[in-house]
Amino acid sequence: MSPWLQHAISRTLGVTTDFDExxxxxxxxxxxxxxxxxxSCRTFVLGSSGGVNSLAAGLLAQAAVSELRADGYDAQFIAVRLPYGVQADERDAQKSLGVLGPDRVVTIDIKPAADAMLEAVMVEGEDLVEPARKHFHLGNIKARQRMVAQYALAGSTRGLVIGTDQAAEALMEFFTKFGDGAADILPLAGLTKRRVRAIAKHMGAPSELVFKVPTADLESDAPLRPDEEVYGVTYDDIDGFLEGKAVTEPARQRILKTYWASGHKRALPVVPTDKLVK
Known part of the structure; x- marks a missing residue:
């Protein structure tokens, strides 16, 4: 692969050559x-999972709100806990909230809504859902229910929903379209995973949260499955690719295959254009 293509993908995802935390x-x-x-909004709303992405985004949001209030602007930061029943790493989520110190914490259990939606789909669409992928589909429903909850709070508080998408996950399509991929503002855009960690560490987050093994924790049959296991490639390789460094050929091919196949997830809904008409 030419260095130009690697550079072009990095630029498309907003990754810069230089980085100063x-x-x-x-x-x-x-x-x-x-x-x-x-x-003309007053509130930031952020789903706080206990992972480093939501931790870094929350630290940035709380700092912004504190500065706005110091300048006389009425603003607040609401952290939202969105467990599916009992979260496997709830202890880390609570530690993260302690670090963030949000103005308000709201906890919404999305299990009843997510289970009800899957049940409703299965009434007439059970034959369309592969049994082996049932937990995968439920995972996507969970992610979208979480965003429904966040927008319900944002809509009642003149709020903006903060998304936690960053360049490494955007590259590897590791987000649910219109789920955690839906938001009003993305303060971590253009950052690799190691740079997200550097920001969190710079802002005072403890190492055990900064370097916690990343996991989406969406599939009920594979709780806390590491992101890298899903990717089939390490974050070091993903970050290295985005930062213009050399990576192994198998890692490069895996990254490129995923990137080319997932363009629709990074794009706005498509519309008819003259180019489509023959």
């Missing part, structure tokens, strides 16, 4: 605060 923290706090004012 202090400068990035300042830039992203300013971005959040400016946009909240510009949108």
């Amino acid at each position: 202090a400068l990035e923290v300042r830039r992203r706090i300013d971005f959040l605060g400016h946009y909240l004012r510009q949108a």
Whole structure:
């Protein structure tokens, strides 16, 4: 693969060659605060899972809100716990909330809604759902129910929903379309996983949360399955690819195959154009 293609993909996902965590923290706090004012909104709403992505995004949001209030602007940060029944790593989620210190914590159990939706789908569509992938489909329903809950809170508090998508997950399509991939503002956009960790560490997060093994924890039959196991490639390889470094050929091929196959997940809904008409 030519270095140009690797560079082009990185630029498309917003990854820069140089990175300074202090400068990035300042830039992203300013971005959040400016946009909240510009949108005439008052609240940031963030689903807090206990992972480093939501931890870093939450630290940035709380810092932005604190600065806005110091400047006389009425703003608040709401962290939302969205377990499916009992979360396997609930202890880490609670530690994360302790680090964030949000203005308000709201807990919403999405299990009743997610289970009811899958049950409703199965009434007439059971033959369309492969039994082996039932938990995968339920996982996508969970992610979308979580976003429904966050927008319900945002809509009642003049709020903006913060998404936790970053460049490594965008590259590997590791998000649910219109689930955790849906949000109003993405303060971690353009960051590799190691850079997200660097921001969280710079802002005072403890190492046990910063370097916790990443997991989406969506599939009930495989709780806490590591992201890297799903990818078939490590975050070091993914981050290295995005940062313009050399990676092994198997890793490069896996990354490219995933990236090309998942373009629709990173795009707005498609519309008819003259180019489609013959």
